[in-house]
Amino acid sequence: MSIEFDAVILGGGPAGSTVATLLAQAGKRVVVLEKEHFPRYHIGESLLPATVSIFERLGVHDAVRKTSVLKPGGKWLYGSHEVPGDFTRYDDQASFQRTPYSYLVDREVFDKILLDRSAECGADVRYGHEVVDLIQEAGRVTGVVAVDDVGNRAEYRGRLVIDATGLGAVIGRRLKLRQPTVNQRMGIYAQYRAEPIHRDAIDGWFVGQMFYDGWTWLINLPDDTISVGVVLPVERFRKINSSPEELLERMVRENDLLKNGMTPNPVRVSEVRVTGNMGNSSKQLAGEGWVMVGDAGFFIDPCYSSGVHVAMESATMVADLLLQQPDGVVIPATAFRQYESKLRKHEKYVTRMVEAFYMASRNTTLQKVIVTMQDSFLKSMRRKFVTFVGGDFSKNSAYITRVYLYSKFISWLFPNNTTLPENRPDYLVNPVVPFVPPTNIEDREIRKAA
Ligand SMILES: Cc1cc2nc3c(=O)[nH]c(=O)nc-3n(C[C@H](O)[C@H](O)[C@H](O)COP(=O)(O)OP(=O)(O)OC[C@H]3O[C@@H](n4cnc5c(N)ncnc54)[C@H](O)[C@@H]3O)c2cc1C
Structure with a gap:
């Protein structure tokens, strides 16, 4: 079986659903091939204000607002110091002056809102469809092969194949374009049932604490859920000699931010997950018959919560570009030059x-x-x-x-002015200048009562 589309979109995360909705809204025939069934867990819960105008364009802003925590900004704790990024303090360059806030989202809910919207706008969304191969004819990608849950194989052909498979990076791997950049850091994370008692977390701020060559985060999600994670060099993780689960559980018990940032005895409600490759890119972001959007193109360490925004902005750019192309004409790779150059600037x-x-x-x-x-x-x-x-x-x-x-x-x-005493293997748990929480449980109770 072979079906023809204007665009064949691989993956239904924020990048795939964004491009699908915009094209479907304009009357294009698009299919989204997503290997999972939604709702499904995904990391990447802290969003940025520049993305809010994209929510508006897609028609999902109300749904996102109702299901998430309003985020006024991000705060970084450097030892006992604080570096706030308050979104209302932008300069006159900022694109988000009208919406100087964003959201902390549960990705199970958020990604489903986005992909449901694509279907509502007319995209053919196929869950449980894993893309397993590319179809190439005369040096051009003309489609893909996907296998569904029950093992049926089918070909999907289109004017453009858009790779939005995130770190799965189907095209990058298939065409051998993938290249690691900074892959010596890893992320370990999970969700806990608890309430925040850290004042900024209660107020919806992303809160991160820096330690030598890494950081932890505490994110207040809807329904008394808190996202907790740690990013650290793979090499140091090996030296600690414990499993990801042991390390995260220990940090939750002992690390100042995590221990004092949520109500006592938090119950872990997800598996402990690991992302081992925290930096990679692609030699090309577009070619004959194909283009990459979101993480499928490149992935950068998430310390600035940049991933979802890059995913949705790149998807928007590709949709706009495709809509400018005359109908019935082959889209040459050169059409994506400006797109690639703008994204490379973001990457740099x-x-x-x-x-x-x-x-x-x-x-x-x-x-x-x-x-x-x-x-x-x-x-x-x-x-x-x-x-x-x-x-x-x-x-x-x-x-x-x-x-x-x-x-x-x-x-x-000042090369020797480091914050890592080499003789302290537990530096993760106890940063050199410990963080003293600015609030306590009683304060949380008072705020709730108010
Ligand atoms: C530790 C960590 C913390 C992070 N924190 C943040 C954060 O706070 N804020 C933020 O903005 N970003 C964060 N990110 C990054 C964020 O997760 C990603 O940038 C974002 O999800 C990218 O969206 P995407 O649509 O490109 O890819 P994804 O969201 O990964 O979606 C890809 C989709 O493609 C599907 N797929 C994969 N392979 C196939 C296949 N072969 N066939 C069919 N479907 C397939 C997948 O099932 C998935 O649904 C974090 C990442 C990590 C690792």
């Missing part, structure tokens, strides 16, 4: 800021400089920072380059 600047983040995690002098930058005499710097963390990754590129180069310079100037 987010990567630079990620590198600066980890340089700071290893250097207390740099941490102090960053904390000072938040002070009033450098307000314009702080506003540029907020514009970046709000999702405008390629704006203020000169500022980003300066942050990156200054971070390198300071790290070079």
Whole structure:
């Protein structure tokens, strides 16, 4: 069996559903091949304000708002210091001036809202369909082969094949375009049934605590669920000599932010999951008959919660591009040049800021400089920072380059000023300058009563 579509979309995460909805709304014939059945768990719960206008365009903003926690911004704890990214403090470059807030979402719910919307707009959404092969004819990708839950194989052909399979990266793997970038860090995470008692978490802030070369997070989700995770170098994880589950459970019991950030005895309500490859890219993002959107193109360490925004923005760009193409004409790879160049800028600047983040995690002098930058005499710097963390990754590129180069310079100037005593293998659990929680359980009770 072979069916013809305007676009064959592989994967129904935020990237796949976004491109599907926009094309279906414009009357295009699209199919989404998704290997799972929704709702299904996915990591990536902290969203950015720049994405809110995409929710509006898709017609899902109300549904997202009703099922999530309003997020005013993100807060990073550097030892006893705090670096806030308050989304209302943007600069005049920011695209999100009308909507300076975002959401903390349960991805089971969020991804289903998005993909249900695609179906509602007319996309042919097929769950339980795993893409297993590409169809290539005369140097051009013209379709894919998918196998459904009961083992039926079928071919799906289209004018354009859009790879939105996330880290599955069907096209990248098949065409051998995948290339690791920074894959020495891993993420370990789970959800707990508990209530936040950390003031900022209660108020919907993303809260992260930096330690040497890594970080932990605490995210308040709907229905008394808290997302907890840790990112650390693979090499250090090996030295700790425990399973991911043991490490995460120990951090929940002993790490200052996690232990004091939620009500006592939190009950784990998900498996402990691991993402081992926290950085990879693709030699090309588009070719003859195909294009990649979201994580399928590249994946960068999630310390700035950039993934879902890049996924949905890249999907929007591809949908708009396809809608500009005249009907019935083959879309050449060159049509995606501007798309690729814009996404590569995102990749470059987010990567630079990620590198600066980890340089700071290893250097207390740099941490102090960053904390000072938040002070009033450098307000314009702080506003540029907020514009970046709000999702405008390629704006203020000169500022980003300066942050990156200054971070390198300071790290070079004070090379021994590290926060990792090599003789302390438990550094993850007890950062050198412990975080003192600004609130307590009684305060939480008072707030609830109010
Ligand atoms: C530890 C960690 C923390 C993170 N935290 C955040 C965060 O706070 N905020 C944020 O924005 N991002 C975060 N991310 C990143 C975020 O998870 C991704 O960037 C985002 O989900 C990308 O969306 P996507 O649609 O490109 O891919 P995905 O959401 O991965 O969707 C891909 C879909 O394709 C399907 N699929 C895969 N292979 C096939 C196949 N062969 N055939 C058919 N279907 C297939 C999958 O089932 C899936 O539904 C985090 C990532 C990690 C690892």
